[in-house]
Amino acid sequence: MTDPAARDWLRWPHEPDRARFGYGADYNPEQWPREVWEEDLRLMRRAGVNIVTLGVFSWSRLQPGPDTWDFGWLDEIMDRLHENGIAVDLATATASPPAWLTTAHPEVLPVTRTGETVWPGARQHWRPTSPVFRRYALALTTALAERYGGHPSLAAWHVSNELGCHNAHDYSDDAAAAFRAWLRGRYATIDGLNHAWATDFWSQRYTDWDQVLPPRLAASHVNPTQQLDFARFSSDALRDHLRAEREILRRHTPDIPVTTNFMVMGHVQEMNYADWAHEVDFVSNDHYVRPDPTGADELSFSANLTGGLARGRPWYLMEHSTSAVNWRAVNPPKAPGELARDSLLHVAHGADAVCYFQWRQSAAGAEKYHSAMVPHAGSDSRVFRDVAELGRVLAEDLAEVAGTRRSPARAALVFDWESRWAVRRDSLPSSLLNVHTEALDWYTAFLDLGVRVDVVPTDADWEEYDLVVAPLLHLLPGATARRLDDYVAGGGHLVTTYFSGIVDENDHVHLGGYPGPLRDLLGLSIEEFAPLPEGARVTLDDGATGTLWSDRITVTSPETEVLTRYADGPLAGGAASTRRAVPGGGSAAYVSTRLDDEHRVALLRRLTREAGVDSELPEDLRGRVEATVRAGEDAAYLFLTNRTDEPVKLDELSGTPLTGADVTGEEAPVLRPRGTTVLRVPVADVAR
Ligand code: GAL
Numbered sequence: 001m002t003d004p005a006a007r008d009w010l011r012w013p014h015e016p017d018r019a020r021f022g023y024g025a026d027y028n029p030e031q032w033p034r035e036v037w038e039e040d041l042r043l044m045r046r047a048g049v050n051i052v053t054l055g056v057f058s059w060s061r062l063q064p065g066p067d068t069w070d071f072g073w074l075d076e077i078m079d080r081l082h083e084n085g086i087a088v089d090l091a092t093a094t095a096s097p098p099a100w101l102t103t104a105h106p107e108v109l110p111v112t113r114t115g116e117t118v119w120p121g122a123r124q125h126w127r128p129t130s131p132v133f134r135r136y137a138l139a140l141t142t143a144l145a146e147r148y149g150g151h152p153s154l155a156a157w158h159v160s161n162e163l164g165c166h167n168a169h170d171y172s173d174d175a176a177a178a179f180r181a182w183l184r185g186r187y188a189t190i191d192g193l194n195h196a197w198a199t200d201f202w203s204q205r206y207t208d209w210d211q212v213l214p215p216r217l218a219a220s221h222v223n224p225t226q227q228l229d230f231a232r233f234s235s236d237a238l239r240d241h242l243r244a245e246r247e248i249l250r251r252h253t254p255d256i257p258v259t260t261n262f263m264v265m266g267h268v269q270e271m272n273y274a275d276w277a278h279e280v281d282f283v284s285n286d287h288y289v290r291p292d293p294t295g296a297d298e299l300s301f302s303a304n305l306t307g308g309l310a311r312g313r314p315w316y317l318m319e320h321s322t323s324a325v326n327w328r329a330v331n332p333p334k335a336p337g338e339l340a341r342d343s344l345l346h347v348a349h350g351a352d353a354v355c356y357f358q359w360r361q362s363a364a365g366a367e368k369y370h371s372a373m374v375p376h377a378g379s380d381s382r383v384f385r386d387v388a389e390l391g392r393v394l395a396e397d398l399a400e401v402a403g404t405r406r407s408p409a410r411a412a413l414v415f416d417w418e419s420r421w422a423v424r425r426d427s428l429p430s431s432l433l434n435v436h437t438e439a440l441d442w443y444t445a446f447l448d449l450g451v452r453v454d455v456v457p458t459d460a461d462w463e464e465y466d467l468v469v470a471p472l473l474h475l476l477p478g479a480t481a482r483r484l485d486d487y488v489a490g491g492g493h494l495v496t497t498y499f500s501g502i503v504d505e506n507d508h509v510h511l512g513g514y515p516g517p518l519r520d521l522l523g524l525s526i527e528e529f530a531p532l533p534e535g536a537r538v539t540l541d542d543g544a545t546g547t548l549w550s551d552r553i554t555v556t557s558p559e560t561e562v563l564t565r566y567a568d569g570p571l572a573g574g575a576a577s578t579r580r581a582v583p584g585g586g587s588a589a590y591v592s593t594r595l596d597d598e599h600r601v602a603l604l605r606r607l608t609r610e611a612g613v614d615s616e617l618p619e620d621l622r623g624r625v626e627a628t629v630r631a632g633e634d635a636a637y638l639f640l641t642n643r644t645d646e647p648v649k650l651d652e653l654s655g656t657p658l659t660g661a662d663v664t665g666e667e668a669p670v671l672r673p674r675g676t677t678v679l680r681v682p683v684a685d686v687a688r
Pocket of ligand 1: 161162165286288319325326357370
């Protein structure tokens with residue numbers, strides 16, 4: 001039996017014992033003639049590429065018919081890559097089924113909520129619950145594992161691609177059957193299901209499992225628990241596919257790690273990655289930065305959460321872009337400096353591989369206007385020069401940083417997948433709520449204060465942090481509520497917001513006043529929600545404005561201090577934010593509205609101070625730069641990212657700049673606009 005730790009990270013074929021950053025891209029040589037392959041290899045060496053992902057969309061080439069295989073081209077390129085010192089993250093190629101398969105077996109195609117078939121013509125047109133699809137996909141996985149399991153270039157297996165990107169929800173009859181089996185596993189009896197789904201409402205009572213369906217198009221609001229369970233089931237169905245391929249790979253190559261690329265903050269938010277993170281040998285993520293002034297903060301949030309999912313272990317940025325994408329309404333290129341900043345921000349949060357979609361920009365097809373490491377213009381281009389420079393920075397300037405781990409912060413931001421699902425459904429007090437946006441706002445407030453924070457999933461060990469912010473923690477099972485109680489009783493400082501602690505895991509309201517299990521902890525009770533219409537605002541007595549939500553709060557504990565009150569509107573005079581200091585030193589704060597940015601920062605400043613959590617940055621850098629820390633045994637590394645368009649002078653910071661800062665004589669190093677620098681500092685300076 002192999003030690004699972006042996007699969008923690010890439011098996012580097014060349015110099016296996018040396019830590020280094022992975023650098024590369026999705027490589028699709030099947031789109032190009034042989035003469036281009038040789039140029040590819042030459043340019044990869046020039047750019048410092050040391051790993052590529054091969055075969056992601058190669059099924060129709062590898063298996064041109066049910067009983068015919070063509071591995072010749074893949075054999076050749078695997079060998080040539082190895083000869084050039086480049087490792088391979090080999091995809092199982094099952095992401096997009098070939099035409100012969102979907103023609104012979106149209107029953108593998110997904111069906112939408114409204115009953116339409118999702119036809120071939122794009123990609124990922126398969127249902128995770130189709131036994132036929134599973135059989136063919138596993139046959140291909142097996143063929144690849146048998147053929148390439150012993151290939152010297154193999155560094156990792158890459159299951160499918162962005163599982164669920166286009167087929168997250170399937171409402172077919174296969175899905176219906178699998179959903180019933182999943183529900184039987186969860187509830188055991190039909191009465192258990194009737195209770196959980198509260199089917200006495202609207203005469204929905206079931207007497208037989210065969211009557212139960214996925215939440216297909218219906219006359220009005222579909223049962224909310226049915227919707228929630230379908231979201232859980234759909235995530236699990238794709239996870240089962242991941243497991244099925246992974247088991248074959250592990251059987252053939254117990255020493256080669258298996259991963260699949262997540263879309264942690266992508267436009268598809270259907271996979272519960274907090275759960276999936278336990279299924280892969282190392283976490284991989286894809287991220288595409290928003291082309292707006294807040295893009296870098298959102299990137300940082302995504303990278304931070306990916307680090308949280310990886311639980312301190314190295315992770316792999318499987319895809320990002322060198323410049324423009326092709327799938328927004330308008331797709332501007334990245335500004336000078338952004339290519340390096342975007343990559344290094346992921347490294348700052350613990351990524352030990354930074355890769356792109358894709359190596360060479362396609363000349364044809366749906367993604368021909370998506371940037372790549374080698375653009376249409378060729379290697380004599382700004383993008384390629386920036387790509388090669390970043391390859392050099394990773395291999396030379398930052399060589400000693402590879403293999404170090406992200407150092408924990410003292411504050412945590414809890415991100416809850418099931419609340420994210422529950423809050424975006426219909427039939428709620430407001431359809432304007434968004435867990436991602438609220439969490440990102442709090443994250444940005446931490447960045448504005450210059451206070452480091454770790455974004456972590458709900459099942460992480462956030463009890464180790466001095467301060468925990470858990471915004472919109474709407475779905476609160478009893479066990480999590482007890483964890484919060486214990487955390488605060490043990491001296492922890494908790495901050496939560498509106499519409500948190502409202503329902504249990506079955507989406508049943510905790511009765512007796514909101515927020516049921518948090519009432520005693522917060523020392524307050526709410527009789528009625530008062531959501532605000534789009535565009536409406538309330539004013540608070542410290543001048544803050546609140547949007548989206550407000551609550552009529554009754555303070556129930558003498559320990560609860562009212563921090564701010566509503567100053568106008570029907571709730572004028574009532575508490576808007578509170579903090580209960582509990583015996584033992586802990587506290588629990590509540591914020592009942594969506595605060596404007598300035599006052600969210602002001603409130604967080606107060607709450608961090610009261611929790612004893614300070615910025616580690618000199619005063620004048622706070623908010624202007626983002627700081628993260630990676631630490632090894634001999635040295636630690638302070639990553640500083642300029643959040644402004646101005647140069648930032650790094651006064652009062654000691655440490656040796658390794659990259660990204662301009663140093664003139666005795667002057668303090670200067671961080672370039674939108675740049676990232678890395679300072680080597682003694683471990684003792686950053687020890688928690
Ligand atoms: C990802 C996908 C890649 C490519 C990329 C373009 O979602 O995995 O294959 O399509 O987006 O941004």
